[in-house]
Amino acid sequence: MVTASAPGKLILMGEHAVVFGQPAIALAIDLRLICTIVPSASFSVNGEPLSDRQHSYVLAALRIAWDSSPVSIQINSGLPSGSGLGSSAAVTVATLAALSGLNGDYEEEVVARNGFEVESVVQGRASPIDTSTCTHGRGILIGNSPGPDLLWHIEKDEREWYVHNCEVPEMDIVVGYTGIIGRTGPLVAKVKRFADRSRFGMEIIEEIGQLTTEGLRMLRTGDKVGLGELMTRNQKLLAILGVSSPALNKLIRASLPHSYGAKLTGAGGGGSMIALTDRPADVCEAIRKRGGVPYVVRTGARGVTLSD
Numbered sequence: 001m002v003t004a005s006a007p008g009k010l011i012l013m014g015e016h017a018v019v020f021g022q023p024a025i026a027l028a029i030d031l032r033l034i035c036t037i038v039p040s041a042s043f044s045v046n047g048e049p050l051s052d053r054q055h056s057y058v059l060a061a062l063r064i065a066w067d068s069s070p071v072s073i074q075i076n077s078g079l080p081s082g083s084g085l086g087s088s089a090a091v092t093v094a095t096l097a098a099l100s101g102l103n104g105d106y107e108e109e110v111v112a113r114n115g116f117e118v119e120s121v122v123q124g125r126a127s128p129i130d131t132s133t134c135t136h137g138r139g140i141l142i143g144n145s146p147g148p149d150l151l152w153h154i155e156k157d158e159r160e161w162y163v164h165n166c167e168v169p170e171m172d173i174v175v176g177y178t179g180i181i182g183r184t185g186p187l188v189a190k191v192k193r194f195a196d197r198s199r200f201g202m203e204i205i206e207e208i209g210q211l212t213t214e215g216l217r218m219l220r221t222g223d224k225v226g227l228g229e230l231m232t233r234n235q236k237l238l239a240i241l242g243v244s245s246p247a248l249n250k251l252i253r254a255s256l257p258h259s260y261g262a263k264l265t266g267a268g269g270g271g272s273m274i275a276l277t278d279r280p281a282d283v284c285e286a287i288r289k290r291g292g293v294p295y296v297v298r299t300g301a302r303g304v305t306l307s308d
């Protein structure tokens, strides 16, 4: 038997633009998903027969990284599914890590690379940001050129990403979950259509990349006011790309009077928003009043861990 525990993540800045090779910053959070795998007579997930429809990420992980006898997989998630907090990456990474633990050949980089392949197969198009963050933990900076603290370099379909460890101060961040499942694949495809059809779409994506680079500087110097402003500007650009939603806008508007800045996190469409604040109780109350579910999460969580 092997158990793997993977953290959720939030994208601080740069989602969607990262799919086009722009920089992005993601932070692992202290909500985790646990996956336990034991050899068995047949393949199952939480007691149900393995199915493509219900267990697409687990099935893709098995196809990529397992050619051995059947296993029974138990998944317990502390991450709301479809919340934009990385539940699909956490399920993918925890499954891959537990499988390699059973094989006795766990390697962080292999899990991160295979995790990206799994997300690409299931979502149709992806960046390595979620799976690299769930694997490595702490903070991840994805850039379009190599820099200090490079972890790995991933290429696909003429796009490439340099994945770096990003040392950032630990912070409490308020997450507001809309309760609406955001579907990453169709949202990523929508942004691609926009960018393919108009130069304006591509300019928005490049501008998000520039904001993210500035945001990294603010993050490292601990300038919350500057970082918050950039997050709010990032949100405006995401709204132009068409990935925000009325429910997200409502929670963001409600949080802003008590925050340095706020934006959606992850794919959008529904899912969650984040607020950078020194007044988490006030932000949680504002989110609750507008029908959202607030969580105060701590960043800087450990990456995937294995135990027997």
Ligand code: PMV
Binding pocket: 011, 014, 015, 016, 017, 018, 019, 083, 084, 085, 086, 125, 126, 127, 128, 129, 130, 182, 184, 188, 265, 266, 267, 268, 271
């Ligand atoms: O699946 P989510 O909600 O964590 O969003 C992933 C971030 C995107 O940039 C929208 C897609 C990607 O693969 O990078």
